[in-house]
Every structure is written in structure tokens, then in C-alpha cells.
Amino acid sequence: MAPNILDNKAQEEQIxxxxILNGRFLANPPPGEEVCVTGVSGVFPNSEDVHELRHNLFNKIDMVDGDTRRWEPIHPEVPQRTGKIPNIEKFDAGYFGVHHRQxxxxxxxxxxxxxKxxxxxxxxxxxxxxxEGTKTGVFVGSCFSESEKDWFFDNVEPQQFGITGCLRSMIPNRxxxxxKLNGPxxxxxxxxxxxxxxxxxxYSAIRNGICDMAIVGGTNLTLHPFVSLQFARLGVLSQDGCCKSFDATGNGYARSEAVTCILMQKAKDSRRIYAKIVHAKTNCDGYKEQGITYxxxxxxxxxxxxFYKECDVxxxxxxxxxxxxxxxxxxDPEEANAIDEVFxxxxxxxxxxxxxxxNLGHTEPASGLCSITxxxxxxxxxxxxxxxxxxxPREGVKALEEGRIKVVSEKIPLQDDRGLMGINSFGFGGGNCHVLLKWNTKVKVNGGEPKDDLPRLVCISGRTEESITSLTDDVNSRKLDAEHVQLLHEIFKKDIESHQYRGYTxxxxxxxxxxxxxxxxGERPSLILAFGSFEESWQEQCRHLFVVPVLPQLFIGSTIY
Structure with missing residues (x-):
């Protein structure tokens, strides 16, 4: 029915x-086919994960670091403040089955x-x-690798695998x-x-049936000072290392690092939904008299x-x-003027x-996913x-000076119940993109708290003791949430290869x-629930157990003293 409805609507508007017609098809899926963001992860400047990023954002912490650098100060044109992610040298090669040489x-x-x-x-x-075996696509935004010089030209010793290690195609391909995915x-x-x-x-691949779900990423690391030198000579970097977006003193940006990832699924297949992707669209500037980077x-x-004509918002x-x-x-002025006219x-x-x-500088190819996060x-x-x-406000930008656009400089609760957030991202070669997110309107039953008073058993596994304690501490730091516990049950319902530690809370x-x-x-033992005591009769014990939901494949036996 959806295509006919869209065709009729297009005829009425004589489109x-x-x-535009294809955009209308993409942005108007039947129920259950909506594309949603269901998983989020990432490492950001001075933020090991999304939780730490949340803390830093809400507490207005400048994540661009001026105290440490990945290189010595070798050139006066290179700004010394850059955003750096932690633990760049670490990797669990055993878990991913990667040989130590590779x-x-x-x-x-x-x-x-x-x-991630x-x-x-x-x-x-x-x-x-x-x-495994699903039509899951992997789409990664990345510009260049600043470590290529080392592996291709400097570190050319025998038994090194630079080609299979540093080609950017290896980021999604690995x-x-x-x-064991079968998607693009x-x-x-x-x-x-x-x-x-x-x-x-x-988004387009899922809506057109090419993918069932998609892993989407963005990567950027600032490893070589001469890349920053090239950006500085392009005239886009701030010498003080501060990105003063839309401010009168704005003089460029600080380069920064991030590796981010989201999982996109259809609504009907999702166990968790952070936001619905209402629509996504791109275009390109083409020729401009001012130059390719303008x-x-x-x-x-x-x-x-x-965009908004297609999604009818x-x-x-x-x-x-x-x-x-x-x-x-x-x-900033070019973007602000376009925003003013449209919105x-x-x-x-x-x-x-x-x-x-x-907050964290410009992560360049990864910046769009940082904005989504x-x-x-x-x-x-x-x-x-x-x-x-x-x-x-930046001088000459009327929308800012006259108050039609307001930069959020303090925490502000959402002003309405629509929960619509647009995201802009523009490449200096002319590639423009816009995405519209809508919050998940589902309201948790009883705030996620169980209606009964039964405790919940959460069994988990991990590669280290720390992984177990961090997860159990996280569960116990929150109020009991039945939906969160159910997600953990889904994750750990089967063994995860190479997880050598077991734990529960x-x-x-x-x-x-x-x-x-x-x-x-060794082998995973069967689960046996044993009960019994001298103080209570077996009838009384069974009466207590009636409040516990029946679990499949659960053997209940009595203790022997």
C-alpha cells in the first residue's frame, strides 16, 4: 500500500x-520497517566510552588536551592542542583471532x-x-590513515603485514x-x-532490502604532525586549539580523534531502540567559483x-x-544562513x-557519528x-544576532514532546549530509521496575575479572530494571568464545x-537448582517456589546431607 499512497501524494503535488520520489519512499516505511539506532559505542578524546562522554558533555569539560601530544613540538605552524583518545596501544588480539605479527x-x-x-x-x-551469516552491512567513514607512512615506507622489515593491516578497506572488512557477515x-x-x-x-541499503541490519562507524586518529601542518596551511585550524562554534572569536578548529560505532536495525527486529532514523539524504556542491574547499x-x-519535503516533516x-x-x-556563517532560511x-x-x-574538537570523518552519539x-x-x-554571536550572522537561532551553552531540557533532532555534516570537498532522528516514544512499564519483589539473577561472562566486576557493579548501581536484565540475558544466553571468566550477581x-x-x-556445567533444609517441610518449600516463573530445561532436585 505504501508506494501507491506515495504515488498519489506525489501526483497531487505534481512532483x-x-x-524526491525515491526519498519519499525511503522516508515512509510501513510499520516495523523503520530504521532505528539500537546500539552505540565509541572512544572519544579523554572519554573511554559513551558513559564518560556523557559526563564530560554535561559537565562542560574541554576534552581537547593541551598537556600531552603524540609528537614533539617540531614546527611553529602546528597547533599543539589536539583531542586524543586513551589506550591507543591496546588490543585483545586473542579474542579476535589475529596472529601477533598481524x-x-x-x-x-x-x-x-x-x-567498538x-x-x-x-x-x-x-x-x-x-x-553470523546474515545480510549485515559494514559502512565506515574514514579519510586517511596517518600510520600508512610507517608501514609502507619506513617499517619494511620481513614478516610484517602492512598491506593487510593498514589499507583503510580493512577497517570494515575485518x-x-x-x-562472518554476508552484507556489503x-x-x-x-x-x-x-x-x-x-x-x-x-539507511538506504536497509530500506532497499540490501541489508537486514548495518554496522556503521567513523574513525580518525591524529598520529603525524605533518598532516596537521597541511590543515594549518589550509587555514582551518585554530592556533589556540579551541573550536569556538558560532562564536564571534571563532578562528578555526582543533583536530581530534574518535572511533565510533552504531548498530542500525529495523524496528521489528530491535531489542532496544535509542532513536528512529526518520530520513537521511546527501548532495554535493559541485563547482564553486570560490574553490573546491569553500x-x-x-x-x-x-x-x-x-529533505523535509521528502519525509513530510x-x-x-x-x-x-x-x-x-x-x-x-x-x-559557520554559510551554515547558519542556510539554517535560518529553512528552519x-x-x-x-x-x-x-x-x-x-x-567540546571535543573536530574528529573530521568521525564527526557525524560523534554528533549522533x-x-x-x-x-x-x-x-x-x-x-x-x-x-x-558571530558578527554578520543575523539569525544569531537577532535571536532566531540560539546556541545551547547551558544544559536545557527538551522544550517539546516531539523529540526531533536534525544533524548536519559537510565535507570540505562539497559532500553534504543531513540526518533526522526521532526519539523512541515507548514508555517503560512502571519505569522498568518489576511488579513483583523477586530478585533477579544475572549471569555474565568476560575476558578478565575486571570485565565481570564492571558489569555487575553497573547492574547494581542502577535501580532494578527488568528490561535491562532481559537484554543481559539475551547477550549471555550462549557462550561467547574466549570468555574465560564467569560471574553472576x-x-x-x-x-x-x-x-x-x-x-x-572446562565444559560449561548444566544448571541445577537445589533446595532443601531441615527447618521447613518440602510442602512449604514448594509453596515458596510457586512465585518463581517456570524456566525451560531446569532440573530441580533436593539437597542431600
Whole structure:
């Protein structure tokens, strides 16, 4: 029925542009076919995971580090403040079955993205083996590897595997290889819009039936000072290492690192939904008199106008817009003027905007997914994370000066119940992308708290003792949530290969009851629940057990003293 309805609507509006018609098809799926973000993971500057990123965003912590560098100060044109992710040297090669020689020749982006992919899958409540043999695509936005010089030209010793370790195609391909996936697997490179282009590629692939689900990533590491030197000479870097998005003192951005990953699934297949992807669309500037790196506000405006026509959403209804917002003297005004014309014409209240680049710098090809992660944090908390380095509107941008656009510089609760967040991402070669997220309208029954008073047993596994304790501590730090416990049950319902530690926690409404862990060597034992005592009769014991739901394949026996 959906295509006929769309065709009738197009005829009524006399739309003949095939691109618009296809966009309408993509943005109007039947129930259950909506594309959703179901798992999120990542490592960010001075943030080991999304939880730490959330803390840093809401506490207005500048994540761009000026105290340590990946190189010595070798050139006066290279800004010394860059955003750096932690633990770049670590990799669990054994878990991924990578030979130590290959592991030592792997680009750090390949290693880290493998780990973050597994985290995103677990975050979605999936056991990794459930993806084996499926039409799951892997789409990664990445521009270039700053470690290629070492492996291809400097470190050419025998028994090194630079070709299979540092080609950027290996970032998605090793994920497909490890998880035994049958979907498309490729790199997207459109400069700074690469990872949001990857989201659009994945969205279209799922809606067109090419994929059942998609792993989408963005990677960027700043490992060589001469790359930063080239950006500095391009005139886009801030010498003070601060990205002052939309501020009057904005003079460029700080380069930064991130490796991010999301899992995208159809609503009907999802166990957890962070947000629905209402629509995703791209276009390109093409020729510009000012030069290939000059951002075209007119082309950005055209993209936004077509986007909201296709998904049939009033652009004035946005709750928040996560802008590209690099803090450059040309980029911010061009983007702000396009935003003003599309979103603010006829709007009654100021449009709230922001840019995560003010908080953690510009992660270039990974920046689009960093913005999506920020928006998901905002949707989950019901609070928009604030920008930093903003005090005065950039001169000449009327929408900012006259108050039609307002940069969020303090935490602000979402002002409406629509939960619509737009995300802009523009590449300096002309690749533009826009994505619209809508929050999950599902409300937890009883706030997730069980209606009964029974404690919940959560059994987990891990590679180290620390992995067990971190998970059990996380469970016990929250109020008892039946849906969260169910996700953990789904993840650990089968063995995860190479997990040598087993543990459990028994959680209740009043807090932790018991936690235990041990190293595991042999075959997994059958689960036996034993009961009995001298104090109570067997009839009384059975009466207590009537409140416990029946579990399949559970042997109940009596203790023998």
C-alpha cells in the first residue's frame, strides 16, 4: 500500500523529480520497517566510552588536551592542542583471532573499531553469533590513515603485514571477516562528512532490502604532525586549539580523534531502540567559483529543503539541530544562513543549535557519528548537552544576532514532546549530509521496575575479572530494571568464545544480594537448582517456589546431607 499512497501524494503535488520520489519512499516505511539506532559505542578524546562522554558533555569539560601530544613540538605552524583518545596501544588480539605479527602491523583504527563494533552489538542486546551469516552491512567513514607512512615506507622489515593491516578497506572488512557477515562492507570517504554519509548509505541499503541490519562507524586518529601542518596551511585550524562554534572569536578548529560505532536495525527486529532514523539524504556542491574547499550555503539549503519535503516533516518542528559548526570564519556563517532560511522562517521560538566540536574538537570523518552519539545522549536524558567556548554571536550572522537561532551553552531540557533532532555534516570537498532522528516514544512499564519483589539473577561472562566486576557493579548501581536484565540475558544466553571468566550477581529492588566470579576452564556445567533444609517441610518449600516463573530445561532436585 505504501508506494501507491506515495504515488498519489506525489501526483497531487505534481512532483516528478525521481530523487524526491525515491526519498519519499525511503522516508515512509510501513510499520516495523523503520530504521532505528539500537546500539552505540565509541572512544572519544579523554572519554573511554559513551558513559564518560556523557559526563564530560554535561559537565562542560574541554576534552581537547593541551598537556600531552603524540609528537614533539617540531614546527611553529602546528597547533599543539589536539583531542586524543586513551589506550591507543591496546588490543585483545586473542579474542579476535589475529596472529601477533598481524596484530603488530594493524592500523590502530582497525584494532579499535573491531572492539567498538563488538561493544555496539552487545549494547543492542545481541549475542555476536546472532549476526553470523546474515545480510549485515559494514559502512565506515574514514579519510586517511596517518600510520600508512610507517608501514609502507619506513617499517619494511620481513614478516610484517602492512598491506593487510593498514589499507583503510580493512577497517570494515575485518569486522565482516570476524563476524562472518554476508552484507556489503566498504569505506566511505567524503572528508568531514564521511561517517554521516556512511549512515545514509546504511539507511538506504536497509530500506532497499540490501541489508537486514548495518554496522556503521567513523574513525580518525591524529598520529603525524605533518598532516596537521597541511590543515594549518589550509587555514582551518585554530592556533589556540579551541573550536569556538558560532562564536564571534571563532578562528578555526582543533583536530581530534574518535572511533565510533552504531548498530542500525529495523524496528521489528530491535531489542532496544535509542532513536528512529526518520530520513537521511546527501548532495554535493559541485563547482564553486570560490574553490573546491569553500562551503556552499545554497547547496546546503537545497539539501535541507528537499529533505523535509521528502519525509513530510515541518522543519519548524525541530526540537534541536546539531550543526556542523567547525568554528571557521566561512563555514559557520554559510551554515547558519542556510539554517535560518529553512528552519526559522515562520518559527515562533528560537531554534536551539549546538556542535559537539566545541567540546571535543573536530574528529573530521568521525564527526557525524560523534554528533549522533551526542543527540542520543540528549534524547535518553531529555536534556540537550551544552556547547563550550561560546559567549558572543558571530558578527554578520543575523539569525544569531537577532535571536532566531540560539546556541545551547547551558544544559536545557527538551522544550517539546516531539523529540526531533536534525544533524548536519559537510565535507570540505562539497559532500553534504543531513540526518533526522526521532526519539523512541515507548514508555517503560512502571519505569522498568518489576511488579513483583523477586530478585533477579544475572549471569555474565568476560575476558578478565575486571570485565565481570564492571558489569555487575553497573547492574547494581542502577535501580532494578527488568528490561535491562532481559537484554543481559539475551547477550549471555550462549557462550561467547574466549570468555574465560564467569560471574553472576543477584540484584533486587533493595540492592545487591550477592555477587560472585571465577575463572572457568572446562565444559560449561548444566544448571541445577537445589533446595532443601531441615527447618521447613518440602510442602512449604514448594509453596515458596510457586512465585518463581517456570524456566525451560531446569532440573530441580533436593539437597542431600
Amino acid at each position: 516528478t523529480d525521481p530523487s 596484530a603488530n602491523s594493524l592500523d590502530p583504527m582497525v584494532r579499535i573499531f573491531l572492539e 563494533t563488538v561493544e555496539a552489538i552487545l549494547d543492542a542486546g545481541l549475542h555476536p553469533s546472532e549476526l 569486522v565482516s571477516y570476524f563476524l 562492507s566498504h569505506i566511505t570517504d567524503t572528508a568531514c562528512s564521511s561517517s554521516l554519509y556512511a549512515v545514509e548509505n546504511a 562551503p556552499s550555503g545554497e547547496t546546503q539549503k537545497k539539501l535541507l529543503q528537499e 515541518d522543519p519548524r518542528s525541530l526540537s534541536f539541530l546539531e550543526a556542523h559548526g567547525t568554528g571557521t570564519k566561512v563555514g 526559522c522562517t515562520g518559527r515562533d521560538t528560537p531554534l536551539l543549535i549546538g556542535s559537539i566540536k566545541s 551526542k543527540c542520543i545522549i540528549g534524547l535518553e536524558e531529555g536534556v540537550i548537552p551544552p556547547n563550550i567556548h561560546y559567549s558572543k 543477584i540484584a533486587s529492588k533493595s540492592g545487591k544480594v550477592k555477587t560472585s566470579l571465577k575463572k572457568y576452564y
